[in-house]
Amino acid sequence: MLKTVSFFLPLLFFEILAFAQQNPEWNAAKIKLRLEKLNTVGRVLYLAAHPDDENTGLLAYLSNEKKYQTAYLSLTRGDGGQNLVGDEQGQYLGLMRTEEQLAARHIDGAEEFFSQALDFGFSKTAVETFQFWGHQRILANVVWIIRKFRPDVIICRFPADQRAGHGNHWASAILAHEAFNESGDPTKFPAQLKYVKPWQAKRILWNTYHFGSMNTTSPDQFRINIGVYYPLLGISNGELAAESRSMNKTQGFGVSPDYGDRWEYFETIAGSKPEHSLMDGVNTSWSGVEGGGNVEPLIREALQQYNMNRPDKIVPVLLKIRSAIEKIQDTSLRNHKLQETDQLILACSGILLNAYAAQPYVVAGQDLQVQAETINRSDIPVTLESVNVLGQKEETGELLTGNILVNKSYNVTVPSTAPISQPYWLLKNHPAGYYEIPDQLLVGLPENPAALTAVFNLKIDGQPVSFTRQILYKHTDPVRGQILDPLVVAPSVTANVQNDVYLYTSQKSQQIEITLKSYKDQVKGIAHIQAPSQFSVENNDQPFDLPQAGNETVMHFNVAPSSAVTSSVSDTLSVHLKVDGKDYDRGIKIIAPGYIPTITVFPFAETKLVAVPLKVSGKxxxxxxxxxxxxxxxxxxxxxxxxxxxxxxxxxxxxxxxxxxxxxxxxxxxxxxxxxxxxxxxxxxxxxxxxxxxxxxxxxxxxxxxxxxxxxxxxxxxxxxxxxxxxxxxxxxxxxxxxxxxxxxxxxxxxxxxxxxxxxxxxxxxxxxxxxxxxxxxxxxxxxxxxxxxxxxxxxxxxxxxxxxxxxxxxxxxxxxxxxxxx
The missing domain is CATH 3.40.50.880 (Class I glutamine amidotransferase (GATase) domain)
Structure with missing residues (x-):
């Protein structure tokens, strides 16, 4: 029997279900490093204004050498930057830079957050920046993310003055200091306390720098040497940092690696000054975690037993570690460490879990075939108890043995309430300085929570463990091989206007071309053009009929200024498709540069009509x-x-x-x-x-x-x-x-x-x-x-x-x- 379920799940803690984890891509050396990281509980939040502002060397060092849970908060998505790899600007560039940041974090091992601040372009003062962003609005975002992530140490990239060189940089440092002071105060932004608790970091530091002629470092500052080498990985921290930073391809930030010693300097902004470590005064071991006393001995046992030739031998100990972590009281730490442990269990046992669709798009309320794959490539006894795909649960009780791939096909119905796969910050039109975010619980997330998922309920060595997988569109490119892209929830029909701008220099009518595309069968309706008052549409309200999913049709509308063009006018024309009593007003744009996942976005179906008295010379x-x-x-x-x-x-x-x-x-x-x-x-x-x-x-x-x-x-x-x-x-x-x-x-x-x-x-x-x-x-x-x-x-x-x-x-x-x- 097919079932549908309510689309939205509670998001009380975005650490738990914000993103459906995919299969870990770790070799035996990375497994060992991840096991060591499981034994560390310190957290560091790095904060600046834009993608590419972060110190990838320091992020890589903190995450891989010190093994702290490390995150970068970029206040903006870099929408106002320039683009070296294409012609995308504004929100489309912001989407590309978001994916570049996630790819960079995948390399350096840190996590990524964003606020709702919009990169409106270069700014010369913090005052101007706050005029666009709204000081209290973005401060609330930073306080929220601190309360959610709960860092022990906060590090700024820039100083809170003109030396920052950019008003956005300057503002980021001001906000970091203010949020450090206010995140622990329950009287500040009290509405957040419905979901989070106040949190006070130990200290906030400025990561000083020597950029060209600007040298803000000094011998009396606290410093650390991040130029370490990772023998297990066969790579230095400088190489890891360069690979991460080079993901900022739109900005042309490909760099060569540094080798050998590299010192980073820090000036204390507030809190106690570090003397020996960034974490001075912070207990980064499990002994400082309430209820965590049994965890550390088990992790030591796993490290002692770990055999790179047979990682699966420590799975029984990992399961004990999982049980011990489930008992700790700190919900945020518990959820994060459970994620780490579950990924280790999968990596050590060679368990692979996938959920695929053979089509790139699906429409809410439409049937979908999903292929669920499972395989156990170890001697650990594993049973596939059940699989739940979009609410359809099948009890299987099937033993996974012998390195045999198990394929199961599910015909399910996508919930009728499923929204289109539009980035949450682009659901609404927005002012010049910030994005409108519809839900407090989404603030900070780099991407939408995984919408279409499959839950694999396993019993591993007798212990029940569940894993969630995002349903992906799997296809094969003859050059690149297998490609996995997000399965996109599309509207029933989209409308793409041929040109971004139509220019009128006289009252002569122009033919505006609009391409309609259906994403399900039997889409019939009326195409209506909503033109500005200064323009008229000669042949409005045209019928269309798209009998099959994937069908396209091209429509033409004759639009002209209502009067002679004697002065300049610039306004927006929008397209509305009336289908079965619903109004569809979105187009579709696909960004596929090849080095990041394909981005599909549904912008409003609009174009600019510009009437201007214009003369040209030459042809x-x-x-x-x-x-x-x-x-x-x-x-x-x-x-x-x-x-x-x-x-x-x-x-x-x-x-x-x-x-x-x-x-x-x-x-x-x-x-x-x-x-x-x-x-x-x-x-x-x-x-x-x-x-x-x-x-x-x-x-x-x-x-x-x-x-x-x-x-x-x-x-x-x-x-x-x-x-x-x-x-x-x-x-x-x-x-x-x-x-x-x-x-x-x-x-x-x-x-x-x-x-x-x-x-x-x-x-x-x-x-x-x-x-x-x-x-x-x-x-x-x-x-x-x-x-x-x-x-x-x-x-x-x-x-x-x-x-x-x-x-x-x-x-x-x-x-x-x-x-x-x-x-």
Whole structure:
């Protein structure tokens, strides 16, 4: 009989069921290290602002050498960063960086937490950061995570002052200190005490550093040598740290390992100063745990008996350890150590438990076939008592012996209440500084709790033990081999709008293309377009019929401005699919860079409609892609014909066929061939072409000769996207042809004005604009222009790569002027 169950389980302690554990991938050496770690009860929380802020060397050392339970709290998911491996920005980049962090923690052995703070871009002060985040909101998050994780020691990456170099960094240190003081006070955030108890860490430290010219270390600070070598693993801590840090691929943070001694320094912020160990005054053995007196002797017994050739021989002792741990009073520690013990039991006995689906998507209320696999690859007597797949429980009582794989198939029904597999922090639209989180118990989790699971109830050497496995989609790639991805709960139907932005320069109608896809059979309904009031839809409310799961259909809607385009408008069009009385308003986006699990997300089915009085000069554009951006699509919306230029085009092609060549962001950081192609590009300008180069970082340039005359790329930026723009040369052609640029064209910009501005520009360059952040001097290096031979050269740090995809009207007008040839 098929059964369905309520979808949500109580989440009183996210340490227990937040994520369904998968099979441990440990060899005999790792098993021994994990056994030693079971005998240590200390906890350390490392805290900073972004993915990649953490000291992976210290995390690896604390987790693997000292064997503390170690975690990194990144306040944001890095949504405002840049992307070296693709064109994803904003929340999509945040999803990628979340998975990068989880992969890094898998390597260095630490855990990962996040707050609801959103990385809104570079910030110069903590005051500005808190204006976006909400000081008390994120402080409550940090207090919550401390009370849940209960660290003995908290370590900050940054100081609580300007030396932090970034307002988010600065704010993270302030929050860490405040949370250290308040997490133990029951009068602070008392609503949390329904689920957790107050917790006071022993001390909070600042992990000082020597970055370039910034050296905050000193001989009088407490220090430890993390440059250890792990003989069992055949790897040094520096190698482990480098492998972990190199997972931050979107940020281009691949690094080489350090070998030999490496000292880390610490300044005490509050609590007692350490003299001999980070854990001075903390009992990190089981003797300090109420009810834990019997655990440590059993672990010592397991270590004494451990034989790397026969790890299964210690399973009986591990089962005794499990029984002893079940009796301790500390719920948080008990749950964590039970998880560690259960993973050791599986690893030592060679028990494998898997739950697979043969399809990537399923819809709530739909039938699903699940394959449950079990195998016992040891001499330990193991019985598969029962398997519970989404509420369907089958009593088996089957003995697992002889290294024989047992496959069982289950036809189950996904609960009708199952929500779509949308990251919990993206369920709702959110403001610029933080995510809306619907449930307090989700705060801190790096990902959604496992939704579709199978529970394997075993009896191992006579003792009942249960293991939960997330149901995964198993498939095979001819190059990569077996791939395991999360099984995705999809809506019945999705709608993907072809373009992120539709640009209107007149009242002429445009055809908006929308692709519908069904995820179950017999999906029929009406597609409705909700357009902004300034636009009209000619052929709204079209019927559709998708008879089978996986069917797609393409629909077209004619949308036009309701009146002549005489001023700029930017607003959102949304798609609503009416099916059986329900409103489906989501699209689907898949991010699959290959080095992290496939990410499936269901964004709102929306696009930007931008009406702007725009003139363009020229038609044919060559585009040199750098790190990745969506500017070419914006250029096509503006009416240009765009050709992407490869290395052969740049080296041998006819560049003069283009009215302008645009260079994508960070191209001179990422395309080594530009070192050799740059003379040809400058000759192209000299012979009458227009070259527009978007920002590059000020380090790692393949050539310093970016322009026909010298200038220097700096790290200067304008972080206030509302900063007033001063017209230093209002009559400059770049501000007048073919569009008259005014202050209104700088309204509605997002995240920042620009990055990596230039300075010390040769006198041949014109600098028509300046702007400044609060309490800072004006910068005039965001846009430089010069005539060179018969053509025009432009270098700009202004954020067109963000503004154009966001549908900012003035960005289109100004970019058209940059592209235009000499007036």
């Amino acid at each position: 044919n554009i060559g585009y040199i892609m750098g790190a990745g951006d969506k500017v070419p699509q914006a250029l096509e919306q503006m009416g240009y014909q765009v050709k992407m230029l490869g290395d052969n085009d740049l080296a041998n092609g006819n560049l003069q066929q283009f009215d302008a060549i645009v260079v994508g962001i960070r191209a001179y950081n990422t395309r080594n061939s530009l070192k050799y192609d740059q003379p040809r590009l400058l000759d192209y300008v000299k012979n009458g072409g227009t070259l527009v180069i978007q920002y590059n970082k000020n380090f790692g340039l393949v050539t310093n000769d970016l322009g026909p005359y010298p200038f220097e790329v700096t790290s200067h930026r304008i972080t206030d996207e509302t900063s007033r723009v001063n017209f230093l040369s209002p009559d400059d052609p770049v501000l007048n042809y073919p569009n008259k640029i005014t202050e209104d064209d700088f309204n509605g910009w997002i995240q920042e004005r620009g990055v990596y501005f230039v300075e010390n520009a040769d006198s041949h360059y014109r600098r028509p604009l300046s702007m400044h952040d609060p309490d800072e001097a004006p910068l005039d290096g965001g846009l430089i222009v010069c005539n060179y031979g018969k053509g025009k050269y432009v270098y700009t740090g202004l954020d067109f790569f963000r503004e154009l995809p966001a549908g900012v009207p003035g960005a289109f007008r100004l970019f058209a002027n940059l592209i235009a040839g000499k007036e």
